[in-house]
Amino acid sequence: MEIEFSAAGHVYDVKTPWAARGLHPTDLRIHGGDRVLVTGPNGSGKSTMAWLVSGQIDPSEGSVRVGDGPASASLRSIGFLLQQTRLQILGTTVAAEADRFEMDPRRYELALQSLGFDETILPRKIDEMSLGQQRKVALAGLLARECGVLVLDEPLAGLDKRGIQQLVAAVGALPRSTTVMTITHDVDASAALGSRVISLSEGRVVADDVRKDDDSPT
Amino acid sequence: MISRLHLLRYVERTSVLHRADARTKVAALVAMVFAFSFNPGWVSVAIVWATLVLGLLLGRLPAGVIPKPPKALLAAMGVSMTFGLLSGGEPFVTLADNDIGLGGIILQTRLFAVTLGLLGLALLLGWTTKAADLPRAADWLLSPLRRLGIPTDDVIAALTLAVRALPLIADEVATVIAMARTEPKTADGIIGRGMGILATATVASVRRAGEFGTAIESRGMIRIPRTPGSWTGADLVVVAIAATITTGLVLAPS
Numbered sequence: 001m002e003i004e005f006s007a008a009g010h011v012y013d014v015k016t017p018w019a020a021r022g023l024h025p026t027d028l029r030i031h032g033g034d035r036v037l038v039t040g041p042n043g044s045g046k047s048t049m050a051w052l053v054s055g056q057i058d059p060s061e062g063s064v065r066v067g068d069g070p071a072s073a074s075l076r077s078i079g080f081l082l083q084q085t086r087l088q089i090l091g092t093t094v095a096a097e098a099d100r101f102e103m104d105p106r107r108y109e110l111a112l113q114s115l116g117f118d119e120t121i122l123p124r125k126i127d128e129m130s131l132g133q134q135r136k137v138a139l140a141g142l143l144a145r146e147c148g149v150l151v152l153d154e155p156l157a158g159l160d161k162r163g164i165q166q167l168v169a170a171v172g173a174l175p176r177s178t179t180v181m182t183i184t185h186d187v188d189a190s191a192a193l194g195s196r197v198i199s200l201s202e203g204r205v206v207a208d209d210v211r212k213d214d215d216s217p218t
Numbered sequence: 219m220i221s222r223l224h225l226l227r228y229v230e231r232t233s234v235l236h237r238a239d240a241r242t243k244v245a246a247l248v249a250m251v252f253a254f255s256f257n258p259g260w261v262s263v264a265i266v267w268a269t270l271v272l273g274l275l276l277g278r279l280p281a282g283v284i285p286k287p288p289k290a291l292l293a294a295m296g297v298s299m300t301f302g303l304l305s306g307g308e309p310f311v312t313l314a315d316n317d318i319g320l321g322g323i324i325l326q327t328r329l330f331a332v333t334l335g336l337l338g339l340a341l342l343l344g345w346t347t348k349a350a351d352l353p354r355a356a357d358w359l360l361s362p363l364r365r366l367g368i369p370t371d372d373v374i375a376a377l378t379l380a381v382r383a384l385p386l387i388a389d390e391v392a393t394v395i396a397m398a399r400t401e402p403k404t405a406d407g408i409i410g411r412g413m414g415i416l417a418t419a420t421v422a423s424v425r426r427a428g429e430f431g432t433a434i435e436s437r438g439m440i441r442i443p444r445t446p447g448s449w450t451g452a453d454l455v456v457v458a459i460a461a462t463i464t465t466g467l468v469l470a471p472s
Contacts, residue, residue, distance in 0.1 A: 016282040017229045056396045075400045087390055087422060088397040090414030127421060 001077065001148035001179050003030040003053055007062035009203075010048050014060045022048030024203045025061050030196075032148075035171075035180045039187050040200035046183045049200070050151050053181060054080040066149055074149075079142035083153045085135045086126070094137055095122040111140035114173060116166040131158040136167065143170060150174070153183045156190060168192040187211075226344040226352075226381060233346070235277040237452035240351035241358045246460030247343050248359070251336060253467035258332045261470035266335035269463050273342040276459075283345055295330060302326030353378040379430045383423075390422040 009025035012018075023045040030036050038046050051057045052064045055071035055078055064071045066078060082088050091097030094117075098108045112121060115136040126134060135158065142150060150171070156164050171180060171193055184190040187197055191211065199207035235243070250269070254262055273279075307321020347355075353374050360370040398415050 017280055018227055054400070056400070078400065080397070080400060082393070082397065084390070084393070086425075087393045087418060090394075090398060090401075090411070090418050092417065 001067040001074075001177075002032045002065075003071075003149065003179060003181070004028070004065045005052075005062065006065070008052060008059040008064045009061040010052060010057060011060045012048075021203055023052070023059075026205055028198070028205065028208075030179060030181065032179055033176045034196060035194035036182070036196045036198060037187055037190055037194040038181060038183050038198045038200065039185065040206075041185075043202075044200040045203040046200055047153065048203070050080070050153055050181065050183050053149065054078050054151050056080070077148045079145060079147035079150045081135065081139055081142060081150070081152045081155055083157060085131065085138045088138050089126050089134060089141075092126060093122070094124050094126065097126070097137065097141060098122070107146075108140060108144040111143040111170070112137070114143065114166070114170040115140055116162070132160065132163045135159065136163065139167065139170065143174070146175075147178065149179045149181070151181045151183070152193070154185065155182060155193070156184070156186075164189075226349045226384065228348050229277070229279055229283060229345045231278050231346075233276060233278045234452045234455050235273065235342075235346040237450060238346075238456040239449060239453050240347045240355035242449075242453040242456050243343055243347055244352065244355040244359055246456055247339055249460055249464045250339060250467065253464045254332070254336065257467055257470055257472050258328070259470055259472040260328065262467050262472075263328065263331045263335060265463060265466050265470060266339065267331070270335070270338040270342060272459070273339075273346075277342070277346050279345055283341075285341075299323060299326055349381050352381055375434075379427075383426050383430065387419075387423050387426055390426075391419045394418045394422065 005026045005028040007025040007027060008023070010022045012020045012022050026049075038049055040046050048057075052059055053066065053071055055064075055066065055073070055075045058070075058072055066074045071078065080088075089097060091099070094112070098105055109119070112118075117136070117140070121137075126137065129137065135155065139152075139155070152171070155167060155171075159167060174180065180194065182190055182193045184193075195211045197207070197209050197211055198205055199209075250266070254266055274281075274283075302322040302325065303318075303320075305322030306319025307325075308319065309321065309324075310317045310319050312318075356377050357370070357374045360368075360373065364370045394415055398411060401411075
């Protein structure tokens with residue numbers, strides 16, 4: 001699915017005394033199947049861009065289109081992996097999380113396997129898992145949903161080396177039609193998740209480059 | 219869409235309400251709320267709503283501070299009003315040869331007016347008072363109870379933590395609800411999904427409480443600075459207004 005920002009900007013709490021700009025009007029096109037890294041310092045607008053693409057907030061100016069319509073009309077085609085992963089897992093155990101969805105359970109199990117879990121994970125309580133494990137469980141749910149767009153907010157934070165390898169491999173194994181936008185502080189560590197790097201600063205896109213292979217860390 | 223709640227959000231101004239000490243404003247609020255709670259008649263409702271308008275003007279607060287009610291709340295109010303209408307009661311009006319009792323809906327409307335009035339007074343305090351000043355004000359207000367052996371320090375510590383945690387928890391609950399909306403149709407149904415949201419929101423709240431507990435264990439109990447603030451002419455203005463309003467609320471016909 002293609003993502004297109006047309007002069008899209010966002011002001012939080014617009015028309016209130018607490019109004020704060022998150023993103024200045026931005027024109028941007030991400031083609032279907034692209035793997036993109038969005039980077040920048042704290043407060044640069046990365047998360048605002050992610051929430052706009054996820055369709056959870058409407059731009060206060062311009063428009064954000066995902067596929068054929070506004071992002072907010074495509075909520076269920078867009079997977080959003082939060083940094084605070086626990087907030088998006090409503091099941092109390094991994095099995096309960098699997099049971100909640102009316103979809104082929106095999107697909108969920110395959111997604112879990114691609115992230116290094118076996119069936120022994122199913123009875124585990126979510127709140128007894130590490131942050132990294134919770135993130136992989138949440139990601140498995142998104143992979144199984146076969147979303148057209150996947151937005152990952154700092155997906156590697158809290159993962160060990162093996163966990164990073166598993167996550168990168170799982171994302172890499174997604175169909176080429178899936179667009180993946182990864183929000184990250186560390187472009188080098190996330191290099192395997194995308195070659196196009198969009199840099200933000202103070203709510204503006206300041207660079208939009210494609211990394212060459214020899215830019216990647218050795 | 220995900221919406222942000224503006225709980226205890228200060229609006230930077232230099233009005234008389236902003237300059238008044240937090241202790242004065244908290245004491246004024248407590249007096250008005252007590253008087254209103256004991257005499258919540260229509261005249262009292264009018265006095266409180268007029269107080270809110272006066273507060274917005276005196277605090278030089280823009281209309282943008284007034285929160286937009288969530289759709290779910292409006293829907294709940296609509297359902298409640300419908301039941302109020304169905305319950306009937308005096309007075310009656312005749313419409314197309316049918317007697318319709320308005321007693322229930324009038325009572326329901328007054329309940330909403332009282333509730334929103336109380337909420338408005340609390341919001342007015344939040345818009346004009348820095349959240350960090352509230353524990354000191356509460357400490358001053360509760361200090362007489364210390365002599366009776368009531369653990370006011372613990373009460374204040376709990377209040378301080380609640381004030382700090384409330385916006386965080388509200389944000390997290392809004393995120394949980396927002397993320398639940400993106401999920402495909404589940405086998406849970408509406409009730410199951412609602413329970414899931416409630417459980418996740420509870421986990422988020424308990425985790426916050428746990429973090430605060432850990433912080434207290436490592437740094438010790440929160441101590442409220444007992445440095446006395448200074449009273450100014452602004453406090454006198456607030457006391458005079460609050461005394462007039464409280465007297466009006468007490469004397470208003472019920």
